Amino acid sequence: MIKQPGFRLPAVVVLSGALLTGCNLFDDDKDHDSNNDDPTGSAVLSVASGVAPNEACPTGGQAFSAGIDTNGDSTLGNDEITENLVICDGAILEEDTSDIIHTTSIGFGDLRCPTGGYLVTFDHNDASREEVVCNPNDAVDDSIDLISSFSANPANPETNSQVTMTVALSRQPEENETFSYIWENSTTSEIIDNNTPTLTITTPETAGAVTYQAKVVSSAGQEEIAQLTLNVREQTEPASVDSVTTTSKQVFIPSGYEQPEVQPQGDFDGVMLYAGESEGVSIASVRAAALTIRQVSAFVAERPTLNAGSNAQEVLANFANTVAQEAEYAVQNISTSQLNAGGISLGSYQLISATEKAPTDVANDLVQLLGINKLGGVITNLPAALNSEVKTTNYRLNMTVVFLENDPNAMDDNKVLLLVSLVSETELESFEGLISGLTDGTNIAEPTDTTTVGTSTFTGSSTQTKADFLFVIDNSGSMRDEQQAVAEAADAFEARINNSGLDIKIGTINTGISVTLADTNQDGAFTSDLNEFKDDVINQGIRGSGTETGIYNAEVALRSIALGDENDGVVTAAGFPRADSSMSVVILSDEPSQYPSRANAQFDVSNNLFLSRNYRVYAIVEPDSQFSTSQYDDLALASGGSVADISNTSSFDAIMDDIATKAGAAASAFQLPNAPISGSIKVTVNGLEIAKNSINGWNYISLSNSVVFYGTAVPEEGDNIEIVYDYLTINN
Incomplete structure (x- = not known):
């Protein structure tokens, strides 16, 4: 949405009086004068x-x-x-x-x-x-916008079909104030006779990009313009997607979300979304319809960073901490990853509520905590939960932060685009496709960007896709519980791997002085037997060195003469990674990396063996180690892997499942040549459309730009696989 404000109210700024005037901040009666550089030894x-x-x-x-x-x-x-x-x-x-x-x-x-x-x-x-x-409560510009979001359903329609566009207002009219709406086809300069916030149009008979404009005018003299571009085509081959635009960005939304007409107002620039069941309508086809049950609550918000951080990674961590500081909620990190060279950060969390709450009520709390666009801001008109919503305490929270650096609309602060989804843990698998389509970072565009159809075809093979894993286990004295938790979570890891039909092999080393592969059963160090893997983890013990060097030990184990190293490491000597196999390195440690202690050199996160050989690293580490002295998290993010929290052993099932999903995608034979809008992907096998789910269907993993099949949907030899999708065409 390109927003062009007219009349703007003046800013009102109140400064905090947090400090005393003229106070001595050091007590002269205390001995603070030990600095020999002070000539008189004075305070x-x-x-x-x-x-x-x-x-x-x-x-x-x-x-x-x-x-x-x-x-x-x-x-x-x-x-x-x-x-x-x-x-x-x-x-x-x-x-x-x-x-x-x-x-x-x-x-x-x-x-x-x-x-x-x-x-x-x-x-x-x-x-x-x-x-x-x-900061003062209203240090940010206090001007009032009229439009909080502008949506189109669908955004990639066929020719001669209907599209509904809706303007959501940021406030109610004041006393004796009225709003008028002026709609225009900006491509043809045609004014459309419709003075309402919702417009349904019939698309042109010829394909192409068409821009529409909505102008809202207040009788008090304020006005604002919003624009969006529809991508009209002869035939909608990809799945249909909707579009929501904020002040400066366009977000493509999977069409399974409801966009209710009544939206939050006040200090909010965005839209709330819901998914669930609608009477007589399947989940996949619900669009802008009244749901009978809300099972997924979500929102999109554009806002200043308000000192939450100077990059996407810091802002995401701060947002998670903001929620965790609420007495009502506990937050446990399952996975943190990044796209676009760190410009987009993605986080998946287990959100535990102290009391049973409906999805809408939890989402309302999150909107008020994270969605406001000014200091001390207030969001009104929040939706009430439906009586049919199931209340629970255990939720899966996904948050994606897009950093809008040097945004011209950001005044004195950078902006971020925040995408949030919330679903109960028991409903996660049913809505996994809709959630990833909203929060996987593939759906962010400029309001003027258009899309192009991409088609990729594959032939099914009888050869299983190979995926090799190297687990690096901290075996110092504090790791007993974590080792046990990893072993117990191996079942979740195995279930996900087996359902994707991967041929896996797993090896295990530790972080101590000696770099050797574990082989508990003496039948070969790399195994596909998860029971042997469990033994290999547990038998690392807790009597290893207190100098934990997970990165260094993994690097030594993976050295290869054939790839230019002076010697072969224990992994390479054992014949791994196998030809045509991916290699994923999973490091568990409750301490920061101490790489220089054994390497006698600093580790270069941007230039190393893992990046040059496309080995993805997954770090399960202490959260206090992140963004400070530890390089485990830096390496994981740089290599296209992810970071999880080792302190929450109760989340290890979810963590291991997440690693198995992402590692399986890295090994996928179905990698796409263009980065798709994931909500638009349509997959057919032998002409039959396959559902998007991780049970008996497919999923898309943005970290590796891959489609992964699961269960009965895994293609067989000779099957014809076609993947059709929209990808962004950048228009400057």
Whole structure:
């Protein structure tokens, strides 16, 4: 949606008064003067003071000064000030700091500062003092948009067929205020006579891209324009998809989602979606219909980062933490991965509610926590749960963050596009296709982008697709429970692998001093027997070295003379990975990687054996290790794998199932030449359409751009497989 605002209300900014004026932040009565660089051994003083409104800081701010009290008068004179900091309207306006004053961003939703802000730390020798400066409640532009989303159902229609377009408003009319709607076919400049928020049109008789425009005008003088482009074609070969547009992005939605006419209003730029059962209508064909049961609740929201992070990975982690900090919910990480060189981060979580709640009610909580588009914002008009909804405590939460860096509409803050789906764990398999179609990161486009049809054909083979695994198990003293959890979760891993018809072999090493393959049954270290794999994991024991070097040991094990290394590692010497087989490395450790301890060199995450040989790494590690000293997570994300949380042993079934799914896709023989909009994929085998599910159907895995078949749908030798889909055509 290209939004063109007209009249805009003025911004109102209120600054936080979080700090005392003129206070000494270090107590002179305490011994803080051990720094020999101080000529008089005097104390460090820091002063906080308010900043009066001025041209650079129109509504005022907060200033800090720090320096050495060289004359010992317990007062910080101008000639003693060495560092300055000014925070204005939720941003650092002036910073001249080095040794004493340090700042760290506080993300939106943090318990210390729900609106986000800065942690200001004053350090000198062994003394430290911290102060929190919270962002004002409305530091972000307070202007009111009229349009929160613009949708088209479907977005890839056939010629001479019907399409319904809907404008969702961000607010109700004020007293005596009215709204008018002006619709236009921008391609032909034809004004359409329809003064309502919903328009149903018949597409042209010829194929091509057609742009429509909706203009909403308030009798109070405010107006806004939204645009979207339909991709009209002779015949809809791919599956039909809908389109939802926010301020700056277009999101293609699998057609199984309901887009109710009544949408949230207030400080929200996006749309809420639902999937489930509709009387007399199959799940796959529900579109904009009233559901009788909501089983999946979802939403799309565009918003500023509001100090939640400077990239997609940080924002996703902050969003998960924001939900986890709520007393009502516990969040356990199953998988974190990335696309588009880190511009898109995907997370899958188990969400545990303290009380049984309906999907709509949980989604409403998430919208209010994560979907608001201004500090201190309020979202109104949230939908009530249907009486038919099943209440539960155990949900699967999927969140995808698309980082919109340097967005021209982002004012002083970068923006993100957030896609969220929520379903009960018991319903996950039934709706897996719809959920992945919304949150797998393949469906994000510019409002003016169009699509092209792609077709890939394959012939079924009697040869099983091969997938090799190397498990690297931390065998230090703290790993007993985690090793046991992995062994128990092997059943979930086996079930997923067997259902995809893969020929697998698994080898196991540990993180200790000696790099050797486990072979509990003395019948060959690599095995397809999951019971032997369990034994190999458990028998690693917990008496290994306290210096855990999972990456280094995996690297040593996978060395190959044939590929340019000085020697063969134990994996290569055993004949693995096999010819025409994928290799997946799964590392379990509750400590950061200590690679330099044995390699006598730093590990280069961007240039290494795993990346050059297309070995995907999956890291099950401590969450505190992520984004800091550990390189396990960095390597996993860089290699196209994923990261999971080792501290939640109760989630290991889901974690192992997720790894098996992604590793199976990496080995798939059905990789596509173009990146599809996954909701548009249609798969036929011998002319019969196959359902999208991971039981007896197919699924698409965006990390490897592959289609994977399951159960009775796995193609047999000689079968004709056709995969038809839409992929994006970028229009500058």
